[in-house]
Amino acid sequence: MSSCVFSFLDRLFHLYKMNFTSQHTTFNLIIDCSILIFSSIGFCSSLFIFMFICHYIIIKRRNSSNRVALLLTANVYLSIILNSIFYLEQFVRIFRFHWHSIEFLRDQTDCQLRAYFQFIAYCGVFYSNTLQSIYRLCRIVYHTRASLQSFKLYRILVLIQWIICCLLSLLISRLGYFPFQIDHQICFYDLSNFGQVVLIGFLAYVIPMNVTIGCYYYTLRQVRLNSTSLRSTMTRIQLANARRDLLIHFRICVLLGLLLVSMTPAMISVNMYLIARYLAWWSYEIHWLSFILTMSIVSLVLLLISPHVKNLWRQNRVDIMRTLMNPNTMGTNQ
Numbered sequence: 525m526s527s528c529v530f531s532f533l534d535r536l537f538h539l540y541k542m543n544f545t546s547q548h549t550t551f552n553l554i555i556d557c558s559i560l561i562f563s564s565i566g567f568c569s570s571l572f573i574f575m576f577i578c579h580y581i582i583i584k585r586r587n588s589s590n591r592v593a594l595l596l597t598a599n600v601y602l603s604i605i606l607n608s609i610f611y612l613e614q615f616v617r618i619f620r621f622h623w624h625s626i627e628f629l630r631d632q633t634d635c636q637l638r639a640y641f642q643f644i645a646y647c648g649v650f651y652s653n654t655l656q657s658i659y660r661l662c663r664i665v666y667h668t669r670a671s672l673q674s675f676k677l678y679r680i681l682v683l684i685q686w687i688i689c690c691l692l693s694l695l696i697s698r699l700g701y702f703p704f705q706i707d708h709q710i711c712f713y714d715l716s717n718f719g720q721v722v723l724i725g726f727l728a729y730v731i732p733m734n735v736t737i738g739c740y741y742y743t744l745r746q747v748r749l750n751s752t753s754l755r756s757t758m759t760r761i762q763l764a765n766a767r768r769d770l771l772i773h774f775r776i777c778v779l780l781g782l783l784l785v786s787m788t789p790a791m792i793s794v795n796m797y798l799i800a801r802y803l804a805w806w807s808y809e810i811h812w813l814s815f816i817l818t819m820s821i822v823s824l825v826l827l828l829i830s831p832h833v834k835n836l837w838r839q840n841r842v843d844i845m846r847t848l849m850n851p852n853t854m855g856t857n858q
Contacts, residue, residue, distance in 0.1 A: 549622060555809040556619040559611060559816050566820040567608035573827060574601040580836055590832040592678050596656045597830050599682050603648030604823050610642040611816050614710060621709045639702035639711035640693050647689040647728045649819070650783065654732040655685055657739040657776050660769045665746045692727050699723075705808065715793045715811070716803045725787060733780050740777050743770065775829040779822060786815040 577598040581591050655678070662672040671677065696702065701720045702711040713720045747770070793807035827833055 551806060552622040552809060553619065555806075555813055556615050556622060559615045559813055560619065562813075562816045562820045563608045563611040563615070566604055566816065566823050567612065569820075570601045570604040570608065570823045573823075573833070574598050574605060577601070577833065577836070590836070591675050592659060592673060593656075593830075593832045594836070595675065595678055595682065596652070596659055597826065597833055599655065599685075600649070600652040600826060601823065603645055603652050604819055606645035607642075607649065607819055608816075610638070610645055611812070614638070614642070615812075618709060635704055635711040636697060636702055640697050643693040643696060643702075643728075644686070644689045647692050648686065649822075650729055650732040650780065651685050651689060652682075653776055653780055653783075654736045654739075655681060656772075657736040660772055660776070661739045661743045663769045664743050696724060696727070712808065715790055715807050716797045718794055718798060721790060721794050725790075729784070729787060733784075736780055737777055740774065772829065772831070779825060779829065782822065782825065783818060786811075786818040789814050 577594050581594050581598070658681075659673070659678060662669070666672045696713075701713050701724065703714055704711050713724055715721060789807070789811040793803060793811065796807075797803045
């Protein structure tokens with residue numbers, strides 16, 4: 525009698541486990557497909573805008589006053605493109621793993637290398653926005669110093685920014701913060717390790733966010749303290765540009781606040797583990813989905829908060845209309 529009961533309970537538990545595993549797999553596949561869709565959207569939209577800006581600053585109008593602003597905007601889109609590429613490549617493999625339950629990634633060195641480059645792109649999203657805020661500060665506070673607004677200077681600063689991101693990723697990699705997650709076939713930081721999450725969040729997000737907010741409040745303070753002198757040394761066009769730059773500076777801070785949303789699931793998972801010593805199996809999936817969804821939104825929001833890009837688009841439409849109306853002006857427009 526007891527053996528029959530135990531056999532029945534064992535079969536019931538086996539059926540429950542199979543049902544739970546099926547639900548688990550279905551959820552993973554839905555998340556994988558969602559990430560692939562949003563990554564594709566972010567990649568296509570960012571690549572189009574990036575190529576459009578590069579065509580403008582390299583070929584069409586090399587002496588434009590907006591070249592630096594366009595360069596820094598293109599730098600942000602470059603980081604979004606790189607993130608989208610890494611997520612697309614990564615989740616095509618993860619989708620196959622969840623679908624077939626076959627391990628495709630066996631080389632740990634290759635896994636660590638992928639994580640290293642992906643974290644560089646991740647840091648690039650935040651630090652590229654910080655570089656924009658530094659430029660806006662120089663445009664307003666140090667508007668008389670042309671050397672702080674030169675295209676050559678910001679080309680060097682963009683290069684330095686990516687070198688810093690490489691060094692930060694190298695530090696995290698050498699600390700062993702990219703362990704292999706066998707359930708996802710990926711090297712990623714451990715959400716159950718509070719120290720890892722805090723250090724990664726501090727290096728990738730807290731530092732650039734504080735620098736950006738610091739630049740904004742320093743600019744506000746200088747404008748309030750020196751409003752009379754600024755008005756006396758600036759032309760009407762420069763004052764209008766300063767007001768616009770201050771507004772863009774504020775929007776960049778809001779944009780970084782929007783990026784904070786992508787870290788919210790990770791912090792919730794960490795707190796859940798600290799309190800209950802339990803890490804939900806869907807923690808990583810939700811974290812990845814929130815990040816790539818935020819990236820897709822940022823690629824569109826950045827276009828709306830960048831008036832120089834919108835003006836460029838309008839000017840390009842005007843040039844196209846002029847060319848269609850009078851093909852002989854094609855050479856002069858360029």
